[in-house]
Amino acid sequence: MAKITLKAVEKRFGDNTVCDGINLEVEEGQMVCLIGASGAGKSTLLRCVNLLEAIEDGEILLDGEDISLPGLDPQPVRRRIGMVFQSYNLFPHMTAAENVMLAPRRVYKKSRAALRPEITELFTRFGLADRMNHYPDQLSGGQQQRVAIVRALAMKPEVMLFDEITSALDPQLVGEVLDVLCLLKDSGMTMVLATHEMGFAREAADKVCFLKDGKVVEEGAPSALFDAPHHPDTQAFLARALK
Amino acid sequence: MTKINAAGKTRRQIYEDRLRRRSMLVAGGSTLVVFLAVVILVPMAPGWDRVKASFFNWEVFAKTFPKLLEAFKLDVAIFLWSAPAIVLLGLLVALARDTRNPALFPLRILGAAYTDIFRGVPVVLTVYLIGFGVPGLGLPRPWNSPYIWGSLALILTYSAYVAEIFRSGIESVHKSQRAAAASLGLSDTDSMRFVILPQAIRRVVPAQMNMFIALQKDVALLSFIGPVEIFRQAGVYKSLLANFTPYVGAAVIFLAVTIPATRYADYLIARQNRERS
Structure with a gap:
């Protein structure tokens, strides 16, 4: 059974159909990259999986269990699915460590003292040991984004969603964040990325999906999709993106 | 080179x-x-001597100033016990107006009605209505004290303004912060308490400071219902000495408090604007 299954997911904003019957399967431990032009529905799809947006029709299954059921309490589901945003969205009035500890403290009722060792371990693993007590505005974009990843991981999620997390970064900072993603993949995390980093998708993804106008046009292993795209839309997009 | x-x-x-x-x-x-x-x-200018004698009489000033300063302590005291109540009530009203829980819908309506009414009525009218009206119901001591009801009038009026400022602060926090909090599995209450409110309150500190400067001045309105605070004390001297200098003395005391406070609030606003640009 797939970790996440999307069945004919539909999402509209008013008259604008953003996800138009999307089907997708993400296996446990897989890294799936969603590619496509801005406005293709990648970000909205991730927000739907994390229940930040309610879908109009279709089903989203987590371990075979329908999490898109209207009226379902979203909070227990969100604890199992971590999300990282394009603009980091760290809480500016808290230090990096406080950012990371807030949710475990409130949701799992753990004390700061009890959290400290595992949090320190996470910060160290992602090269942020000396940044724990810095405020977000004292950190570079790349560091902020890594703290955001640590913050999501501290909830011990089963799945991580990444919404164009390198798009707001200076080019020289992209690498350090992508390295973190590789580290996560090696640890067996199930991951879904919306990304414009074609080189990274090709190298690291287990599966790549090309989205256009809210539909999955083509999906497959990166080698197949990047080297021999079938659909003319995929070919056109890749011709532009890989130029 | x-x-x-x-x-x-x-x-x-x-x-x-x-x-x-x-x-x-x-x-x-x-x-x-x-x-x-x-x-x-x-x-x-013609008549300057009369103006000077009536408004800037040094003898009268020197004689009345210490007593005015003494009376001003009461203004400060009223301010000091009203201000925390205003912050608390203002925050509660702001939160009530922001609630999405259908069971609390009546609270939302009440909050909206409350802010509309107390922002729409002149402060002095509220002071009269509550400060004179409620003790006039024949309450026993100490519940007929004009201090209590006068302060309550100020608290009710100012909480309405302060609530609106808090609300604007809450709305100014970008919705991506709420999304980030929600994505971590935080409840709406926790997200408000730990993520939104701390940022909102920080942002509106300068604006709130201006409200509290206005409050310190409006404490003088309580003089109409009894307490011998600085404005009333000045009025007593004015009648006694047939001279307006005590009012000028009172104004000097108010300015000594309000000008530094206003300048400080302006400084905070300027600093905030710098940080955001």
């Missing part, structure tokens, strides 16, 4: 120094002229 003259300055620095010297001279000169004109011309 930069050309540097004997004084170790570039051409541009020399030019800017000259400009600065000249504008300082002009500003100093024109200020001096205006100031002298006021000092010389105002006393020459």
Whole structure:
């Protein structure tokens, strides 16, 4: 059974159909990259999986269990699915460590003292040991984004969603964040990325999906999709993106 | 290569120094002229002696000022016990108006009605209505004290304004912060308490400071319902000495508090604008 299954997911904003019957399967431990032009529905799809947006029709299954059921309490589901945003969205009035500890403290009722060792371990693993007590505005974009990843991981999620997390970064900072993603993949995390980093998708993804106008046009292993795209839309997009 | 003259300055620095010297001279000169004109011309105006005797009588000032200062303590005291109540009530009303829980819908309506009413009625009217009206119901001591009901009138009025400012602060926090909090599995209450409110409150501190400067001045309105605070004390002296200098003395005391406070609030606003740009 797939970790996440999307069945004919539909999402509209008013008259604008953003996800138009999307089907997708993400296996446990897989890294799936969603590619496509801005406005293709990648970000909205991730927000739907994390229940930040309610879908109009279709089903989203987590371990075979329908999490898109209207009226379902979203909070227990969100604890199992971590999300990282394009603009980091760290809480500016808290230090990096406080950012990371807030949710475990409130949701799992753990004390700061009890959290400290595992949090320190996470910060160290992602090269942020000396940044724990810095405020977000004292950190570079790349560091902020890594703290955001640590913050999501501290909830011990089963799945991580990444919404164009390198798009707001200076080019020289992209690498350090992508390295973190590789580290996560090696640890067996199930991951879904919306990304414009074609080189990274090709190298690291287990599966790549090309989205256009809210539909999955083509999906497959990166080698197949990047080297021999079938659909003319995929070919056109890749011709532009890989130029 | 930069050309540097004997004084170790570039051409541009020399030019800017000259400009600065000249504008300082002009500003100093024109200020001096205006100031002298006021000092010389105002006393020459017809009736100046009467104005001086009535408003700026040094003897009266010296005699009444200590007592005025004493009376001002009551203004400060009323301010000090009203201000925390205003912050608390204002925050509660702001949160009530922001609630999405259908069971709390009546609270939302009440909050909206409350802010509309108390922002729409002149403060002095509220002070009269509550400060005179409620003790007039024949309550036993100490519940007929004008201090209690006068303070309550101020609290109710100012909480309405303060609530609106809090609400604007809450709305100014970007919705991506709520999304981030929600994505971590935080409840709406926790997200408000730990993520939204701390940021919102910080943002509106300067605006709230201006409200509390206004509150300190409006404490004088309670003089109408009894408490002998500074404004009433000045009025007593005015009647006693048939002289307006005590009012001027009271104004001086208010200014000694409000001007530094206003300047500080302006400084906070300027700093915040710098940080955000």
